[in-house]
Amino acid sequence: MNTITNTLQTLTLDPPSPTDANQVKILAYADDTLVYLRDAEDFTLLQQAITQYMRASNSLLDYHKTTAISLSGRPLGQWHSHLASHNITHWHDRTSPSPLxxxxxxxxxxxxxxxxxxxxxxxxxxxxxxxxxxxxxxxxxxxxxxxxxxxxxxxxxxxxxxxxxxxxxxxxxxxxxxxxxxxxxxxxxxxxxxxxxxxxxxxxxxxxxxxxxxxxxxxxxxxxxxxxxx
Structure with a gap:
């Protein structure tokens, strides 16, 4: 994902609100972005943020270069299938032969x-x-x-x-x-x-x-x- 930042930043979907529970933490550095997701609802919020960014910057996100990683190491087949339906096919867990x-x-x-x-x-x-x-x-x-x-x-x-x-x-x-x-x-x-x-x-x-x-x-x-x- 193309970003305009050269430093590590924490971004949220909407203007900061201490009572807003619907927040997704995004760590962005140069042209690499690391996103932590808990469930499918978080993924939906992420897609909204990506769509908003693409409209503002006139850019596109190449999902084929996106890699999802299981932080626990477990295969998590449900997540794998859900992401694959959105053209995110690169998946990494403990069964992968090499580290990400x-x-x-x-x-x-x-x-x-x-x-x-x-x-x-x-x-x-x-x-x-x-x-x-x-x-x-x-x-x-x-x-x-x-x-x-x-x-x-x-x-x-x-x-x-x-x-x-x-x-x-x-x-x-x-x-x-x-x-x-x-x-x-x-x-x-x-x-x-x-x-x-x-x-x-x-x-x-x-x-x-x-x-x-x-x-x-x-x-x-x-x-x-x-x-x-x-």
Whole structure:
């Protein structure tokens, strides 16, 4: 859906009214729109909003590019059939073979989808480290490449996605192998991750970074719950 906003916004169907129960929450970013629906009535309200928008902007919504996802992961055949009758045929649930990607985040509702998402991320890191390993770069240069170029592809996903410890350790292994390529004796992981002022190289650890990134999101929610009088 074409939108005229470049920032995350919350939209409603009608002018805001604290007593209006018929509201549909729409999250819009650039040309992507994410809509949360509870039932068929919500879908009807959404269609009214879309129709109003298309009239105002002289644009059309391509339903063939729309994907519906079951937040619970259950197949929900009734929803699937209802949406298909409105030309929305792309459906995602726990039976789908791969995760749904939205704004770079993999939506996973099964272990299989999580493993597929991780394997894609693992392959990206492995292929990139292989390319950079052909360059004649100092060991400090390799750490800089790994931290700023290669691992930077992970942080966006690891903020919200949860992977197993063994999977994150395999990413760590890719990084240490890249740093120690053609180096003997090999530097230990503990030495690589020490700060430079303590004799290390300041290599980032994917396992610790995931914990830090997710704590950054969870901490404000916990503090809000503590401060709430409810």
């Amino acid at each position: 990607i939205y704004l770079g985040y993999p939506f996973c509702s099964s272990i299989t989808q999580r493993n597929v998402a991780f394997q894609q991320m693992h392959d990206t890191v492995r292929n990139t480290t292989h390319i950079h390993s052909q360059r004649n770069v100092s060991i400090r240069g390799r750490v800089t490449i790994l931290n700023t170029l290669i691992y930077s592809k992970l942080w966006h996903v690891l903020r919200l996605s949860v992977f197993t410890k063994s999977q994150l350790l395999s990413l760590r292994s890719l990084g240490t192998s890249f740093i120690n390529n053609r180096i003997f004796p090999r530097l230990s992981f503990d030495t690589l991750t020490l700060p430079r002022n303590r004799g290390g190289l300041g290599l980032l650890d994917p396992l610790r970074q995931q914990q830090a990134l997710q704590w950054r999101w969870v901490c404000p929610l916990l503090l809000l719950a503590i401060e709430s009088p409810v």
